[in-house]
Amino acid sequence: MIGPITSALTSSGLTNLVQSTSSSVATETVLKAIGRPGFILIDNDISPDTKKYAAAKEFLYQATCLVIYMALVVPVFKKGAFKYAKNHLFKDVPDAGFDKFKDLKTYALYRKLSEKTMEDRQHILNVNKLQDRFSPSIRTELLTKDDPEKFNKIKGSIELGSLIGSVLGLAILAPQVSHAFIHPALRFLGLEKPKEKPHT
């Protein structure tokens, strides 16, 4: 018997989120932006001013990470990985299925539709007139097969790109950008003293 907890745990929304590196990393960053400042604020060993300062700094850091990640890393690395895999990595591997998809968007739409039941797919394709977006072989795959081919190599290439982007963005780029942004922001919020000019 499938209970409510199992049904929530296997919902397609959660599954897609888990299987997508970018969505899961973004979710974790949001949780860090809540959890870490929260833990600083409940720490009784530090003074209220320090708590406020550290919590605000941590929140701003995680928010900067999220903005950088969503604005730069996700589109650049995902698209870049798709292009690189299509033109170089899997160029001589027709089984990978890259030649069946024009771009990343088309594959993402295909993948989303392939998760649905055949009746739903047929309905969505006909109602939204999406059939033109796919090549004939892909259209057949979606309209006639119970379990359409997933093209896991394409999915894996995109995820690898996201993974590399996440590492570079969150471990290298975000700390540098946040360093330039956080202190002025804290000064603006009145949590940090303005820089004193050196005496000459």
Next chain:
Amino acid sequence: MGFQNFLRNVCSKLGENNKPTYAVVAIAAVKGICRPTFTMMDKTEKPETKKYTALREGLTEIIAIPVYLACGYLAGKCSPLITRKVTKDDFLTNQIKQDIANGVQSDKVQKAVQNAEKQLGKYKMRVTNNLRFVGVCAAALVAIPALCSLTIKPVMTKLLKTPKYEEKPETPQVQSTPAYNNSNIRKSFRLNAYQSRPQSGMKVGGV
């Protein structure tokens, strides 16, 4: 060619099953190497401050990696508890169930049963992966900040061999200590003295 094949294998593996721990562990590992390195390369900070900050950043990530792995693994292990009542019958239509009850052994029934078994396997894998993600989120939200709060301060004190600081009630400052009188230096020494800015015990930020 070797590296290309390696990349192809990685892509295939990630496409089949992208475990939620992969990304967080990769990020934590690179952060654990790069952040202390950047800190040590900073020429504007004092050597003591650099050493302290780099060590704390490294320790945070060293704690984070096993916690992510353990939370993901343990949460995934709860999957059989949740899916124990789910059977292949849940993936069969009423018609097929009736056929089976009546003892019908047609190709259609066999195919439906095989399909249901496949779906059950996929379903269990889905639950395991999603639970792993919940575990990783719990690690990011609660377990890692809590563990860092508990462990970093004592470990840092031990590694840097600094005397334990005891909070004293604030007293109004009457006179600053003369520069030549250094008899009070040990008393007023505190871990935070390494910091140029106010900090909490747990290093969580990137700057």
